[in-house]
Amino acid sequence: MKKIVFVLNPHSGKALIKNALLKIIQVFSEAGYDVTVYPTKAPLDGYEYLKKREGQYDVLVCSGGDGTLNEVVRAVLEYQGDKPPIGYIPSGSTNDFATSLNIPKDMVRAAQHIAAGEPVQCDIGRANGERSFNYVAAFGAFTEVSYATPQHLKNLLGHQAYVLEGVKSLAALKPYKVKVTSNELQVEDSFVYGMVSNTESVGGMRGLAGTGVDLQDGLFEVTLIKEIKNPMEVQQLVTAFLSKNFEKCDVLYSFKTSKITFESEEAIKWTLDGEYGGEWKEMRLEVEPRAIEFIIKKRKEKTKKLN
Numbered sequence: 001m002k003k004i005v006f007v008l009n010p011h012s013g014k015a016l017i018k019n020a021l022l023k024i025i026q027v028f029s030e031a032g033y034d035v036t037v038y039p040t041k042a043p044l045d046g047y048e049y050l051k052k053r054e055g056q057y058d059v060l061v062c063s064g065g066d067g068t069l070n071e072v073v074r075a076v077l078e079y080q081g082d083k084p085p086i087g088y089i090p091s092g093s094t095n096d097f098a099t100s101l102n103i104p105k106d107m108v109r110a111a112q113h114i115a116a117g118e119p120v121q122c123d124i125g126r127a128n129g130e131r132s133f134n135y136v137a138a139f140g141a142f143t144e145v146s147y148a149t150p151q152h153l154k155n156l157l158g159h160q161a162y163v164l165e166g167v168k169s170l171a172a173l174k175p176y177k178v179k180v181t182s183n184e185l186q187v188e189d190s191f192v193y194g195m196v197s198n199t200e201s202v203g204g205m206r207g208l209a210g211t212g213v214d215l216q217d218g219l220f221e222v223t224l225i226k227e228i229k230n231p232m233e234v235q236q237l238v239t240a241f242l243s244k245n246f247e248k249c250d251v252l253y254s255f256k257t258s259k260i261t262f263e264s265e266e267a268i269k270w271t272l273d274g275e276y277g278g279e280w281k282e283m284r285l286e287v288e289p290r291a292i293e294f295i296i297k298k299r300k301e302k303t304k305k306l307n
């Protein structure tokens with residue numbers, strides 16, 4: 001009998017998991033799995049639990065927000081032997097990455113997709129050779145948002161919390177002098193925002209990272225916003241984001257890369273998958289191509305697009 005473990009953060013999002021838990025277990029059981037359920041007790045508990053149990057499960061399913069998913073991926077990346085596929089049942093406040101994987105918001109449906117789904121390979125990011133990130137590493141405006149927003153506020157406002165905080169931080173944009181080095185671009189300038197991502201949606205907003213996002217092309221999208229000096233530049237930026245056409249915007253760089261370094265004289269705070277990622281004077285971001293398998297619903301066009 002194949003073994004599935006279901007690791008869940010009981011407090012994530014609005015704790016909706018409690019209404020769906022029994023049905024989710026039934027879905028996996030009826031699909032022929034021997035099911036183990038593990039509710040996490042604290043940050044890093046999910047990571048440690050799975051790390052210690054390498055080789056014991058055929059499929060790892062997790063439910064929570066981006067932070068919980070990040071822990072599960074991190075454990076699997078550290079496995080020495082086979083890396084089991086990961087199923088994700090989102091229950092966080094924004095769930096950007098789930099949107100990119102076309103995972104339904106309804107938890108029981110998400111479980112059904114996993115039970116009948118297939119694994120697809122996905123690129124993963126690595127920050128300064130250590131911490132992994134699934135879909136976004138960023139600094140500057142907006143990035144304080146997710147780790148500075150308390151859980152109860154996130155639960156209350158959901159995705160609006162991000163937008164509200166984002167607008168607030170727009171009023172106090174602090175530029176950072178940064179040297180950016182990649183094969184595609186070498187530049188030294190003042191930036192208010194920098195993002196390296198592998199997702200169609202960031203902070204609940206689609207299109208921020210440009211178009212043509214492919215989760216397994218070995219490339220992440222880079223979006224850099226320069227210091228904004230006048231109202232015309234603000235307008236340019238708004239137009240670029242609304243039209244999703246970044247080419248004519250002088251205050252923005254948008255390109256794809258597999259490796260990029262950010263260097264600055266002062267330490268800059270980073271966020272990795274919406275969680276605090278530390279303060280760094282040098283941040284090296286690298287793509288690990290197709291490092292993880294996610295189980296998603298079998299779908300002709302999706303399979304075509306991803307493979």
Ligand SMILES: Nc1ncnc2c1ncn2[C@@H]1O[C@H](COP(=O)(O)OP(=O)(O)OP(=O)(O)O)[C@@H](O)[C@H]1O
Nearest residue numbers: 012013040041042043044064065066067068092093
């Ligand atoms: N039982 C727990 N108590 C406290 N924190 C936990 C617990 N289980 C997990 N965590 C930690 O809480 C952090 C946030 O959890 P998670 O990402 O699952 O939910 P969220 O914050 O609601 O979602 P999102 O990040 O999408 O808004 C994670 O870093 C996770 O490790």
